[in-house]
Amino acid sequence: MLSTSKRWASMKSDGSYYSTRIDLAPEVQVEIIEILNRTLASTIDLWTQVNCAHWNVKGMQFFSLYQLFEQLAEQLNYFATLVGERIVALGGVALGTARTAAQFSEIPDYRLSSREGQGYVLLLAEQMAVYARSVRSSIEIAQGLGEANTADLYTEISRSTDKFLWMLEAHVQT
Template identity: 50%
Template structure:
């Protein structure tokens, strides 16, 4: 995996009545911002698989990958809205995502269902690890609500990884 460029730390917060101290919000926004970038990246990589998969399982995988991308879009929105609820700016452009994602680039020459399944399983595993680490970090920082958001995401990502890996057995 290539070195990850850190998301620029938030330097200014909008006024808010939320009862989390600014140092807690700063820590959590940095974590959430990397998640936002990685979520956007994983969504577009999943769409890459959706658009380009070929083979005997085409329709099954085409539909699965589209469902997975839709679920990731919901996570993107949840994470971005949590950032703004904490009084920060959600930085969610493609350029920001490309620079700050924890994920490696998708193999653009992947065509077969198996190639896409392997590529996505690798990325979902890395993303799931990031999400579990974020549960611990945001909880330790004192933001149980964000830790709960990450817990919800973790369950869904683990389920999707199971779906991907189930196709690869046998």
């Protein structure tokens, strides 16, 4: 396995990374870019899952859930943009294709047997909880690497993710 600095040099030469004047050690840049690309994959995967729920939801709570899922999809699209732009700002390549997302996402497969609203809510709450844990873990990693800007980006995502998780869970709590 290549050391981080050797990996940085080899990736720069194959076009995976670009020079930047951001004052982070190359090793930190590489590690942060890798973490951000994993987050990008998970965000895109979750975004597609939320869109499926948005398009297919049925039942008594159809309209309110349709709107909630639409808002969540819009927020995830915004997160993907923030993460992708941060990757590029740090000198990386944002790997934001559907195939890359499927390969590297930390979100479990989309499995749903019910088309009723509560089934979608429960599924998305589980998926959001996985995403929230991953984002919180990424905050700690970025802080540990001394990369406050990326930690701040993850904190913004975490706050909003927690809010949407609360909104999903409120639909099934009594």
